[in-house]
Amino acid sequence: QKEVEQNSGPLSVPEGAIASLNCTYSDRGSQSFFWYRQYSGKSPELIMSIYSNGDKEDGRFTAQLNKASQYVSLLIRDSQPSDSATYLCAANTGKLIFGQGTTLQVKP
Amino acid sequence: EADIYQTPRYLVIGTGKKITLECSQTMGHDKMYWYQQDPGMELHLIHYSYGVNSTEKGDLSSESTVSRIRTEHFPLTLESARPSHTSQYLCASSEVEGEQYFGPGTRLTVT
Numbered sequence: 001q002k003e004v005e006q007n008s009g010p011l012s013v014p015e016g017a018i019a020s021l022n023c024t025y026s027d028r029g030s031q032s033f034f035w036y037r038q039y040s041g042k043s044p045e046l047i048m049s050i051y052s053n054g055d056k057e058d059g060r061f062t063a064q065l066n067k068a069s070q071y072v073s074l075l076i077r078d079s080q081p082s083d084s085a086t087y088l089c090a091a092n093t094g095k096l097i098f099g100q101g102t103t104l105q106v107k108p
Numbered sequence: 109e110a111d112i113y114q115t116p117r118y119l120v121i122g123t124g125k126k127i128t129l130e131c132s133q134t135m136g137h138d139k140m141y142w143y144q145q146d147p148g149m150e151l152h153l154i155h156y157s158y159g160v161n162s163t164e165k166g167d168l169s170s171e172s173t174v175s176r177i178r179t180e181h182f183p184l185t186l187e188s189a190r191p192s193h194t195s196q197y198l199c200a201s202s203e204v205e206g207e208q209y210f211g212p213g214t215r216l217t218v219t
Contacts, residue, residue, distance in 0.1 A: 044198075045210070088151070090206065092205050098150065100149075
């Protein structure tokens with residue numbers, strides 16, 4: 001079992017819809033969680049961090065953390081074609097462990 | 109804005125050559141990392157450093173070595189390049205564990 005698991009996708013949503021990206025982790029000692037966005041051919045870019053249970057909102061992005069279920073999610077509201085990218089979930093277990101990423105396609 | 113630089117951006121080199129990939133950051137971050145990523149594949153941590161004169165190997169076995177003599181500089185060296193080393197190499201730095209800033213990457217091709 002991988003330490004951080006994501007469905008590789010692709011996840012396809014129409015423009016304007018809500019995209020929901022999910023991630024599970026195995027180490028209950030994980031303290032903090034991060035979402036990175038990686039456009040094709042580019043480097044990852046940090047877009048959200050979440051440190052405690054519940055929701056954290058930043059513009060069109062909402063990160064959700066449920067430590068009891070070992071589950072992290074990222075919601076993107078009003079999805080735009082420019083959101084099309086691979087989204088990497090990462091857990092801090094003392095060092096940062098990345099998932100394999102979910103590819104999101106937003107269709108106009 | 110994060111200021112982390114990698115040179116060269118692209119490198120094509122023959123088997124057996126020694127190469128050094130440069131990474132520099134101007135943010136004063138103590139933590140620096142090297143990752144390897146093949147197209148469409150996962151990030152693999154190959155080396156990291158939590159400060160000057162501190163280096164550790166990551167999860168992916170690598171024939172490369174690193175040094176950290178100055179806070180801002182974290183070069184990666186391959187003593188003898190092989191075609192299996194062909195990949196994208198990404199450098200990152202952070203102040204807070206998890207909040208990493210990535211450089212633009214070096215795409216290495218070994219012929």
